[in-house]
Amino acid sequence: MGEVKVEVLKDLSFDVYDGEVLAMVGPSGSGKSTILNLIGGLDQPNRGSVIFDGTDLATVSSSVLTRYRRKHVGFIFQFYNLVPNLTALENVLSAAELAENPLDAKEMLDKVGLAERADHFPSQLSGGEQQRVAIARAVVKNPKLLLCDEPTGALDFETGIRALELLLQFNQDLGTTILIITHNTALADVAHRVIHLRSGEIVNVEENQQPLPPSEVVW
Numbered sequence: 001m002g003e004v005k006v007e008v009l010k011d012l013s014f015d016v017y018d019g020e021v022l023a024m025v026g027p028s029g030s031g032k033s034t035i036l037n038l039i040g041g042l043d044q045p046n047r048g049s050v051i052f053d054g055t056d057l058a059t060v061s062s063s064v065l066t067r068y069r070r071k072h073v074g075f076i077f078q079f080y081n082l083v084p085n086l087t088a089l090e091n092v093l094s095a096a097e098l099a100e101n102p103l104d105a106k107e108m109l110d111k112v113g114l115a116e117r118a119d120h121f122p123s124q125l126s127g128g129e130q131q132r133v134a135i136a137r138a139v140v141k142n143p144k145l146l147l148c149d150e151p152t153g154a155l156d157f158e159t160g161i162r163a164l165e166l167l168l169q170f171n172q173d174l175g176t177t178i179l180i181i182t183h184n185t186a187l188a189d190v191a192h193r194v195i196h197l198r199s200g201e202i203v204n205v206e207e208n209q210q211p212l213p214p215s216e217v218v219w
């Protein structure tokens, strides 16, 4: 940033295993979003590599990166990021149309319990419902990787649990690898592995021998 050098991630190295649910937890500013943006192909690092199935995302062109995002990555954001002038179904269809092997958009809306609300616009849906549409939109592409940035951050406790349950259901049914970044350490209890970050460094990696079902998580 001009004269100011901001070193965000330092000597950071980790693997994400196929089919796992991995949580990255750390305080504000620890670098979680930066990591998600690198893995999601939204940013490229100044140094180092980000390897997905043998391809180093750090060195590919922006069009290769676009294809990578389109084909392999589903994003879920804290504030849903639905397109306001498209209905719930159209939001899901818009993602399906970009994908090579999409799942059925109506079926995905049904799986998140919103088949009846398919023709409603985001402004006509509650926060939890909007997040469920966002989950359907991310999953309909049938991506290898679901990247979730504080997926329960804007939801009340019960609605947050419901969103978590849906994510884990897709992990089980489709084998989708899920990476959740959060400052809420309670969310980490549902993950298979947890990486703890502080100031751009990994301070600890733990394996949850018995991940909790979302219904038993409390925050």
Ligand SMILES: Nc1ncnc2c1ncn2[C@@H]1O[C@H](COP(=O)(O)OP(=O)(O)OP(=O)(O)O)[C@@H](O)[C@H]1O
Residues within 6 Å of the ligand: 001, 006, 008, 026, 027, 028, 029, 030, 031, 032, 033, 034, 035, 183
């Ligand atoms: N585009 C940028 N330019 C300069 N510094 C940046 C940029 N993006 C992030 N940073 C800095 O990188 C560090 C990590 O930010 P990041 O957003 O990855 O953290 P985070 O753990 O996701 O935080 P939060 O939980 O608050 O979202 C912070 O010090 C931030 O100021």
